[in-house]
Amino acid sequence: MTRFRRGVSYDATMNERPYDPDRDRPAVQRVWKECGWISDDAQHPAFDTMLSAGTARVVDMHGEAECLVTTHGGQVRYLHDDLPFSLVSAVTTGRVGRKQGIAGRLTARAVAADAANGAAVSGLGMFEQGFYDQLGFGSGPYEHLLLFDPGDLRLPAGVTARAPRRLTAADGPAMHANRRIRRRGHGGCNMDDPEVTQAEVAWEKDGFGLGYYDDGNTLTHHFWSEPGGEHGPYRIRWLCGRTTADLMELLALLRAQGDQIRQVRMEEPPGLQLQDLIQRPIRRQVTTRGAPLGQQLRFLAWWQMRINDLPACLAATRLRTASSLRFNLELTDPIAERLPANAPWRGIGGSYVATLGAASGVDPGHDDALPTLRTTVNTFSRLWLGSAPASGLAATAGLDGPPELIESLEEALREIPVPHPDWEF
Ligand SMILES: CC(C)(COP(=O)(O)OP(=O)(O)OC[C@H]1O[C@@H](n2cnc3c(N)ncnc32)[C@H](O)[C@@H]1OP(=O)(O)O)[C@@H](O)C(=O)NCCC(=O)NCCS
Numbered sequence: 001m002t003r004f005r006r007g008v009s010y011d012a013t014m015n016e017r018p019y020d021p022d023r024d025r026p027a028v029q030r031v032w033k034e035c036g037w038i039s040d041d042a043q044h045p046a047f048d049t050m051l052s053a054g055t056a057r058v059v060d061m062h063g064e065a066e067c068l069v070t071t072h073g074g075q076v077r078y079l080h081d082d083l084p085f086s087l088v089s090a091v092t093t094g095r096v097g098r099k100q101g102i103a104g105r106l107t108a109r110a111v112a113a114d115a116a117n118g119a120a121v122s123g124l125g126m127f128e129q130g131f132y133d134q135l136g137f138g139s140g141p142y143e144h145l146l147l148f149d150p151g152d153l154r155l156p157a158g159v160t161a162r163a164p165r166r167l168t169a170a171d172g173p174a175m176h177a178n179r180r181i182r183r184r185g186h187g188g189c190n191m192d193d194p195e196v197t198q199a200e201v202a203w204e205k206d207g208f209g210l211g212y213y214d215d216g217n218t219l220t221h222h223f224w225s226e227p228g229g230e231h232g233p234y235r236i237r238w239l240c241g242r243t244t245a246d247l248m249e250l251l252a253l254l255r256a257q258g259d260q261i262r263q264v265r266m267e268e269p270p271g272l273q274l275q276d277l278i279q280r281p282i283r284r285q286v287t288t289r290g291a292p293l294g295q296q297l298r299f300l301a302w303w304q305m306r307i308n309d310l311p312a313c314l315a316a317t318r319l320r321t322a323s324s325l326r327f328n329l330e331l332t333d334p335i336a337e338r339l340p341a342n343a344p345w346r347g348i349g350g351s352y353v354a355t356l357g358a359a360s361g362v363d364p365g366h367d368d369a370l371p372t373l374r375t376t377v378n379t380f381s382r383l384w385l386g387s388a389p390a391s392g393l394a395a396t397a398g399l400d401g402p403p404e405l406i407e408s409l410e411e412a413l414r415e416i417p418v419p420h421p422d423w424e425f
Helices: 021-034 041-052 102-116 169-180 194-203 244-256 281-287 310-315 334-338 377-385 390-396 403-412
Strands: 016-018 055-061 064-078 081-093 121-125 143-148 165-167 189-191 208-213 219-226 234-240 264-267 296-300 303-307 325-332 350-356 361-364 372-376
Touching: 021 041, 021 064, 021 081, 041 194, 055 102, 064 102, 064 121, 081 102, 081 189, 081 310, 102 121, 102 334, 165 169, 165 219, 169 194, 169 208, 169 219, 169 234, 208 244, 219 244, 234 244, 303 377, 310 350, 310 361, 325 377, 325 403, 334 377, 372 377, 372 403, 377 390, 390 403
Parallel strands: 081 121, 234 264, 325 372
Antiparallel strands: 016 055, 055 064, 064 081, 064 189, 121 303, 143 264, 143 296, 165 208, 208 219, 219 234, 325 350, 350 361
């Protein structure tokens, strides 16, 4: 199963209810203005599109929606499998409702509802590290953002770009479909609802896309960008293709803008080391240091994920190793503190016997003959996903167990690639 069922329960004890566009639009737009997310009417079509898909829930204060949490369904690739995924796509509280614990509890309920409906993994883009840790989320690895002069791209001989097609909001459904069939590696996410892409396209008034349709009128590869001034920067929101050859043609297309545009900003596509393709990258970084359109490599761990369904997640962990590693897993899950006692799902805290190997899994219980790993779902999710190695998590994130077990975990999970969602959220 790669999709989770829709079906939502709401908690009346905290004035939680579904978002109703006719009733709540003004109040939620006021909150988004207070948050600095929207400024004027031009963005309202994107606002409505964004809230028309997925699940949006609000909490009232003084009779008006003061906090909003939205989730969207999709998939996350784990090694070779797609697991049902829920994205926490927006969390906002207005100025009146801050620090009442509303956003934390409403987000916990949104995650719990999607988990109860089959979302094996939840994920989000964080405004800061720490807040969502309280709900069991753990940080991913660094993502690289490159700022470079497209004229400095040095592509292998023979890589050229044909004249592309201009893409506009009318191509939104085709762009969404193209994103979903793009080359996707470990950790790669797909969102189900086309409105997610449609809203992104509508968000930036002068956004533009360039891409290629095949003879069957299927968009095969394209990018979508926010425009800069006369000389850039172009901020590439996504760049996707089905093959590396598609990606190389898109890079050639960016290079073709290099006579005028002095800077492109883009996240490194998984599997390509973009610096390989930039002429004398270290020299350019030194000579353009401090310049507004200079060359830079920035990195940040900006997303977090958490395991919601431990058996489903470990079933996808099919390692090439001949032997299996067995251990007790004592997991704590902080999300339970923010959920009512009768919630349909209360996190995955508990005692398990875990196996990692060609066939991995968990059974509830404890075996005195096995070593014990004690940790939070936050840290275990990072370990499982391949975001950080066991020894590092033992040093910085409370992965607690005998040194031999930590070493064996590091060895057993060495083959898990570094995860990249390759979908900005
Ligand atoms: C982030 C936001 C949703 C929080 O709303 P809220 O309803 O005030 O949140 P809660 O009351 O549930 O939680 C606040 C608590 O989290 C804590 N917290 C906030 N950031 C934290 C962090 N980085 N690490 C640890 N704790 C943090 C606060 O200290 C507070 O705890 P306290 O009440 O014990 O002092 C709100 O500030 C907001 O709308 N910001 C603008 C929009 C935004 O950035 N949204 C997040 C998108 S990812």
